[in-house]
Amino acid sequence: MDGYTVDLDDLDQTATRVGLFADRVAAVDISAGLRRGAAALPGSCAAGQLTGLVGPVTRSRDATVTAMSGHAQRLRDAAQAYEAVDEAVADEYEAVQRLFDE
Numbered sequence: 001m002d003g004y005t006v007d008l009d010d011l012d013q014t015a016t017r018v019g020l021f022a023d024r025v026a027a028v029d030i031s032a033g034l035r036r037g038a039a040a041l042p043g044s045c046a047a048g049q050l051t052g053l054v055g056p057v058t059r060s061r062d063a064t065v066t067a068m069s070g071h072a073q074r075l076r077d078a079a080q081a082y083e084a085v086d087e088a089v090a091d092e093y094e095a096v097q098r099l100f101d102e
Contacts, residue, residue: 011078026061
């Protein structure tokens with residue numbers, strides 16, 4: 001491999017967008033429709049089924065938000081790690097250059 005570049009700004013912007021999307025998903029009351037449906041069918045078997053789905057649907061949404069938030073953080077961490085490596089390599093390069101300049 002000849003090399004590659006990582007656009008740290010793009011990586012950081014992607015992390016921000018993923019994090020914002022996770023926040024938006026977290027704000028959605030995903031079980032509201034299920035509760036409204038159950039309320040519209042009081043005492044029916046369907047109402048019980050709809051009510052029973054509230055917990056699993058909410059947990060699934062929460063797990064998705066957690067995964068997305070974790071992904072956003074890992075993207076930020078990767079950008080920071082790339083930047084730290086770039087800075088370390090630049091410092092080492094300068095040190096080697098000074099040896100040759102002496």
